Amino acid sequence: MMLNYFKWPFIVTAVGLALGAWLGWQSSGTLGGMATVFFICTVLAVLEISLSFDNAIVNANKLKDMTPVWQKRFLTWGIIIAVFGMRIVFPLLIVVIAAGIGPIDAVILAAVKPEEYARIMHEAHLPIAAFGGTFLMMVGLTYFFDHEKDVHWIQWLESKMARFATIKGIEVAFVLSLIFSFSTLLEPAEAHTFVYAGIYGLLTFLVVEIIGGLLDASQETMSAAAKGGFGAFLYLEVLDASFSFDGVIGAFALTQNLFIIAIGLGIGAMYVRSMTIMLVEKGTLNEYRYLEHGAFYAILVLSVVMYFQTLIHIPEVITGLGGAALIGISLWSSIRHNRRERDAEIASTSDGDRLRVEA
Numbered sequence: 470m471m472l473n474y475f476k477w478p479f480i481v482t483a484v485g486l487a488l489g490a491w492l493g494w495q496s497s498g499t500l501g502g503m504a505t506v507f508f509i510c511t512v513l514a515v516l517e518i519s520l521s522f523d524n525a526i527v528n529a530n531k532l533k534d535m536t537p538v539w540q541k542r543f544l545t546w547g548i549i550i551a552v553f554g555m556r557i558v559f560p561l562l563i564v565v566i567a568a569g570i571g572p573i574d575a576v577i578l579a580a581v582k583p584e585e586y587a588r589i590m591h592e593a594h595l596p597i598a599a600f601g602g603t604f605l606m607m608v609g610l611t612y613f614f615d616h617e618k619d620v621h622w623i624q625w626l627e628s629k630m631a632r633f634a635t636i637k638g639i640e641v642a643f644v645l646s647l648i649f650s651f652s653t654l655l656e657p658a659e660a661h662t663f664v665y666a667g668i669y670g671l672l673t674f675l676v677v678e679i680i681g682g683l684l685d686a687s688q689e690t691m692s693a694a695a696k697g698g699f700g701a702f703l704y705l706e707v708l709d710a711s712f713s714f715d716g717v718i719g720a721f722a723l724t725q726n727l728f729i730i731a732i733g734l735g736i737g738a739m740y741v742r743s744m745t746i747m748l749v750e751k752g753t754l755n756e757y758r759y760l761e762h763g764a765f766y767a768i769l770v771l772s773v774v775m776y777f778q779t780l781i782h783i784p785e786v787i788t789g790l791g792g793a794a795l796i797g798i799s800l801w802s803s804i805r806h807n808r809r810e811r812d813a814e815i816a817s818t819s820d821g822d823r824l825r826v827e828a
Contacts (some may be wrong), residue, residue, distance in 0.1 A: 517737020
C-alpha cells in the first residue's frame with residue numbers, strides 16, 4: 470500500500486507538531502500562541518514539500534542506479550544530514566561566519582535574540598541565492614545538454630539542446646555568461662559578492678561531477694558495496710542542500726525561531742525522502758516518461774527565481790506552485806502519451822486479427 474511509504478513521516482509529523490505546540494505554550498503561555506506555532510509548523514512542512522517535490526524526482530532518478538547498500542545509506546544518513554545538517558546546522562553556520570561568533574553563541578543568539586538572528590540570515594541571502602541558484606542551474610542544464618538523451622518532452626527545444634551538447638563546456642559558458650550579466654543589475658559591492666558566490670556554486674558542481682567520474686572510472690578496483698555509490702551520494706547531498714537554501718531562507722518570513730523552522734522543514738524533509746523511496750520502488754519514472762523532464766524544468770525555474778530573489782522578493786508559495794504546476798503538466802503529458810500508445814497497440818492488434826480472419 471502507498472500509505473506504508475509514509476508511516477515514518479506520519480509519526481514524525483505527530484511528534485513534530487506536538488513539540489511545536491509545546492514550544493508555543495512555553496513561549497506564550499496561551500492557547501492562541503500554541504495554536505499559532507502549530508499552524509506555522511504545518512505551513513512550513515507544506516512549503517518544504519511543495520518546494521522539494523522536484524527534488525524527490527531527481528533523487529529517485531539518481532538513486533535507482535545506486536547499489537542497494539548506498540541507497541540505504543542515502544536514505545538513513547541522508548535524512549540525518551537533511552534534517553539536522555541543513556535545517557539546524559546550516560543556518561547556525563551562516564550566522565557563525567557572518568557574525569564572526571562561535572557556534573554556542575549562535576545557538577544562544579537564535580534562542581534569546583531571534584530578531585537579530587533572522588537579520589543576519591537575511592543579509593546572507595544574496596550569496597546563498599547565487600551559490601544555490603548556480604548549482605541548480607548546472608543540474609538542470611546538464612540533464613538537457615546530453616547528446617545521448619533521446620526522449621524529449623518539448624521536442625523543438627530539447628532536441629536542439631541535445632544536439633548542441635556535443636560542444637564541450639556549453640553549459641558552463643552559458644552559466645558564467647548569465648552570472649556576469651545578472652551581476653550588472655546589482656550594486657558594485659553586491660555584484661562582487663554575487664559573482665564570487667556564483668563561481669563557487671559552479672566549482673562545487675564541477676568538483677562533485679569530477680569525484681563521481683573518478684569513482685565510476687575506477688569501479689573495477691572498488692568493492693561491490695562502493696561501486697558507483699559515494700560519488701552519487703555526495704552529488705545527492707549537495708543537490709539536497711541547494712534545494713534547501715530557498716526553503717530555509719524563506720521560512721524566516723513566517724517565523725524567526727530557528728527551532729520552529731527546524732521542526733516544520735524537518736517534517737517536510739521526511740515526506741520528500743518517502744516520496745523518493747516510493748518513486749524508486751514503484752518504477753514511477755519509467756512509467757511516466759516526461760515526469761523527469763518536468764522536475765528538471767522546475768529546477769531551472771527555481772534557479773532563475775533564486776537569482777531574481779537577490780533583486781526583488783518572490784514569495785516561496787509562488788516558487789512551490791510553479792514547480793508543482795510543471796510537474797503536474799509533465800505527468801498529464803505522460804498519461805496522454807501512454808494512452809495514445811495503448812490505443813495504437815489495441816488498433817494494431819485489431820487490424821492484425823482482422824487480416825488473419827480475412828485470410
